[in-house]
Amino acid sequence: MSLDDLETDVELAFDDLDYDFLDRESKQELAMLSAALDADEDELLRRAVHMLFQSTTESGRLDFHLRSAYDVTYDEYLSGMTYGEMTGANQFPQDDDDRRYQF
Template identity: 85%
Template sequence: MSLDDLETDVELAYDDLDDYAFLDRESRQELAMLGAALDADTDELLRRAIHLLFQSTTESGRLDFHLRSTYDVTYDEYLSGMTFDEMTGGTSVQQPDDDRRYQF
């Protein structure tokens, strides 16, 4: 394969992104390049991107920062269904909601 083949594949992938009109031009171009280079479905690339963003946000502590700022809880507290105070006996404990027990 050559540079011309890559350019053609990226252009074709870009043209296939009509359903993603919410993306800006740069994001569409990057998504087209990833689709061509990785030979992956666009929906699969978006799923991977979400997982990667979630993982990096969680590992860096930014998720906990934003959760604490907005909801006054951390991700661990969300997963356990109780706050740190409730875990240590500081307040009354409610039964955890098992639907929220997503393990990262």
């Protein structure tokens, strides 16, 4: 195969894309991946979502955004309990009376 073959395959893949929600650059990149990997575009999109999810989870960015928006982490979401519930910290009410430490 040659450069001309690659250009033809990418152009054909680009023309076949029926994803109106993608911008031109994303379509071009998807067409290149489709031609290079000889893969279905739907499968490539599934892989991309998986890779984004995995990298976001591994870097801690998912937990950061979850904590900011929902005050939980991904582990808490998976377990269905907050860390406080897991450790029993929520079982005993904390006394806010600071006077008990005064002599």
